[in-house]
Amino acid sequence: MRLLVIGDDATxxxxxxxxxxxxxxAVEQAADGTEGLYLAxxxxxxxxxxxxxxxxxxxxxxxxxxRADGKTYPILILTARDRWEDKVDGLSxxxxxxxxxxxxxxxxxxxxxxLLRRSGGWASSQLEAGPVLLDMTRQELKVxxxxxxxxxxxxxxxxxxxxxxxxxxxxxxxxxRLYDQDFERDSNVIEVFIGRLRKKMDPxxxxxxxxxLRGRGYRFALERKQSG
Amino acid sequence: MYSLSSRLLISVSVLLLxxxxxxxxxxxxxxxxxxxxxxxxILDGHLIALLAAAEPDDDAELALPERLREPRFGQIGSGxxxxxxxxxxxxxxxxxxxxxxxxxxxxxxxxxxxxxxxEALTDGTPLLTLxxxxxxxxxxxxxxxxxxxxxxxxxxxxxxxxxxxxxxxxWFAAVAATMLLAFSFLLRGLMKPLRKIESEIxxxxxxxxxxxxxxxxxxxxxxxxxxNLLIDSERARSDxxxxxxxxxxxxxxxxxxxxxxxxxxxxxxxxxxxFDEQIDRMDEIVRYQLRKPANSVADKLVLQSVHVExxxxxxxxxxxxxxxxxxxxxxxxxxxxxxxxGDTGDFLELxxxxxxxxxxxxxxxxxISVVPSVGAxxxxxxxxxxxxxxGPGIPEDAAAALLQRGMRLDEATPxxxxxxxxxxxxxxxxxGQLSIQESKLGGAEITVSIPPLTxxxxx
Numbered sequence: 263m264r265l266l267v268i269g270d271d272a273t274x275x276x277x278x279x280x281x282x283x284x285x286x287x288a289v290e291q292a293a294d295g296t297e298g299l300y301l302a303x304x305x306x307x308x309x310x311x312x313x314x315x316x317x318x319x320x321x322x323x324x325x326x327x328x329r330a331d332g333k334t335y336p337i338l339i340l341t342a343r344d345r346w347e348d349k350v351d352g353l354s355x356x357x358x359x360x361x362x363x364x365x366x367x368x369x370x371x372x373x374x375x376x377l378l379r380r381s382g383g384w385a386s387s388q389l390e391a392g393p394v395l396l397d398m399t400r401q402e403l404k405v406x407x408x409x410x411x412x413x414x415x416x417x418x419x420x421x422x423x424x425x426x427x428x429x430x431x432x433x434x435x436x437x438x439r440l441y442d443q444d445f446e447r448d449s450n451v452i453e454v455f456i457g458r459l460r461k462k463m464d465p466x467x468x469x470x471x472x473x474x475l476r477g478r479g480y481r482f483a484l485e486r487k488q489s490g
Numbered sequence: 491m492y493s494l495s496s497r498l499l500i501s502v503s504v505l506l507l508x509x510x511x512x513x514x515x516x517x518x519x520x521x522x523x524x525x526x527x528x529x530x531x532i533l534d535g536h537l538i539a540l541l542a543a544a545e546p547d548d549d550a551e552l553a554l555p556e557r558l559r560e561p562r563f564g565q566i567g568s569g570x571x572x573x574x575x576x577x578x579x580x581x582x583x584x585x586x587x588x589x590x591x592x593x594x595x596x597x598x599x600x601x602x603x604x605x606x607x608x609e610a611l612t613d614g615t616p617l618l619t620l621x622x623x624x625x626x627x628x629x630x631x632x633x634x635x636x637x638x639x640x641x642x643x644x645x646x647x648x649x650x651x652x653x654x655x656x657x658x659x660x661w662f663a664a665v666a667a668t669m670l671l672a673f674s675f676l677l678r679g680l681m682k683p684l685r686k687i688e689s690e691i692x693x694x695x696x697x698x699x700x701x702x703x704x705x706x707x708x709x710x711x712x713x714x715x716x717x718n719l720l721i722d723s724e725r726a727r728s729d730x731x732x733x734x735x736x737x738x739x740x741x742x743x744x745x746x747x748x749x750x751x752x753x754x755x756x757x758x759x760x761x762x763x764x765f766d767e768q769i770d771r772m773d774e775i776v777r778y779q780l781r782k783p784a785n786s787v788a789d790k791l792v793l794q795s796v797h798v799e800x801x802x803x804x805x806x807x808x809x810x811x812x813x814x815x816x817x818x819x820x821x822x823x824x825x826x827x828x829x830x831x832g833d834t835g836d837f838l839e840l841x842x843x844x845x846x847x848x849x850x851x852x853x854x855x856x857x858i859s860v861v862p863s864v865g866a867x868x869x870x871x872x873x874x875x876x877x878x879x880x881g882p883g884i885p886e887d888a889a890a891a892l893l894q895r896g897m898r899l900d901e902a903t904p905x906x907x908x909x910x911x912x913x914x915x916x917x918x919x920x921x922g923q924l925s926i927q928e929s930k931l932g933g934a935e936i937t938v939s940i941p942p943l944t945x946x947x948x949x
Binding site: 323345346347350351353354357358359360362364366378380385386 | 766
């Protein structure tokens with residue numbers, strides 16, 4: 263998943279970026295409103311975290327602009343202003359949730375995960391489809407109640423596919439959203455990881471969780487089990 | 491330039507000028523006309539005297555005696571002249587006074603008529619002349635035409651008019667100046683209370699005075715009273731800000747001290763956790779102080795109208811996003827068009843905190859109702875805002891504790907009830923109160939009642 267962090271405080275922004283990268287996100291960052299708006303409009307992004315008080319262009323204006331452009335990815339606001347007046351302004355401008363400063367990283371991470379799965383149509387952080395269960399909070403994958411050991415990159419891929427269960431995801435999109443920019447870009451790598459995932463999740467090839475659509479990409483093929 | 495007194499003075503001066511100008515013009519015309527009429531009558535008298543004095547002489551011509559009754563005809567240059575001409579225009583007689591002068595011939599009237607005219611001597615002296623043409627029937631039955639003409643110099647008359655005009659202008663100018671002077675003194679007197687207000691405000695700014703005195707004319711009493719209200723509320727507000735700032739600064743000192751103490755013990759394995767605890771504490775303090783009410787009900791002057799339905803809708807739209815996973819069902823009962831007189835931020839804080847708590851605790855259902863409360867003599871209705879949910883509810887003793895809390899920061903437990911404490915503070919600042927009951931939905935029902943606003947003049 264590729265996130266965008268827009269915030270003017272360097273310490274806050276960089277720490278957040280670093281910690282988000284540690285839990286497996288590819289993260290873009292922007293220090294002011296103008297650059298932030300550019301990235302928010304032009305980059306392939308799954309979610310944006312926007313600080314409201316920004317130099318160049320206010321966070322609220324960025325949100326309005328992005329929404330006016332028809333972008334639908336979730337937006338999380340970081341704000342020091344926690345009067346309801348300010349929260350309501352942000353939410354009605356088009357943001358989906360807010361975190362009030364000073365925050366714990368865990369809170370931001372939890373909200374980001376919640377927004378991401380929500381944008382994929384999941385109601386809980388336990389993504390369940392057939393015998394497969396993905397716990398986004400604990401970053402665990404279980405198949406038929408058996409925990410599967412995954413590398414962080416494998417986890418990223420299955421999470422991305424499962425959040426968008428039923429959608430066709432191209433290899434290019436996977437590369438875009440999962441690699442950091444300086445990472446080696448070789449489409450073979452994706453194929454190799456998909457192969458490994460299949461082997462780990464479905465050793466006897468009976469449940470077929472990941473479907474390959476030739477020339478188009480991959481799809482998580484199991485039927486979602488919606489809880490609640 | 492835009493001073494009231496100069497405006498008044500200018501308008502009054504213009505009015506006086508118009509009024510006196512018209513009066514002077516009318517008086518002048520009337521006087522001149524009357525004077526001229528008198529001149530004509532006199533001239534007429536002289537002509538008749540000449541006519542009476544004329545006698546036929548031996549040569550069957552008219553002649554006038556050497557000495558006439560009017561001595562001015564006999565004095566050279568007296569300004570009154572007489573002349574008798576025959577039909578051919580030949581001068582038969584000319585008064586002694588006209589010696590060396592040439593009386594202009596002018597137009598001759600028809601026989602039997604007289605004609606007034608303004609003419610002038612060769613040296614430019616203006617004359618008023620009266621000519622009369624007559625047919626004189628002599629004793630022998632023959633008749634001849636003659637023209638009698640009298641003329642009077644207008645020099646003295648014009649001088650008289652000019653003198654009169656000068657006096658007229660002089661008097662009126664004097665009267666106008668006196669009136670303007672009197673008026674500007676009057677104005678100074680009238681403006682005095684305004685200057686007094688100004689100087690009293692100056693004294694308030696300088697700290698020499700606390701409020702405006704009540705020694706003002708009836709027209710200004712209201713202004714002074716409202717000004718005092720404003721000053722009081724401004725002062726109360728700045729006191730409140732100072733107090734808030736003071737509270738904030740002091741209450742931050744304790745966690746700061748704790749953090750410094752912790753630093754000395756930084757190798758302790760619980761260091762991070764305990765340090766974080768202090769940060770949380772500071773955060774709670776700052777949040778609580780920042781979210782305190784914007785105004786007190788004393789600041790009635792700054793209250794606006796809040797469109798209740800619109801704000802509640804905005805809040806619920808926002809909360810639906812935040813509680814997307816839970817998707818509570820909102821039941822809203824608000825009169826469309828209902829207004830709450832107060833600060834929008836305060837209203838959002840009241841409804842926002844209560845709705846947020848309800849969403850947090852509910853199973854599925856959240857209900858909000860806002861009803862206006864009306865009172866006699868109220869200038870704006872109050873409201874009863876109540877929010878209920880179908881959650882576990884709040885036990886009675888806990889409710890009492892929640893209502894107690896939040897009055898002093900030191901007593902507020904971090905992480906709990908800050909929202910409710912803020913709601914209570916805001917309700918109190920509007921003279922209202924907070925109560926907690928059991929909801930029909932099964933959970934808690936929290937009600938904020940804000941009384942109607944009475945007129946600011948009631949004190």
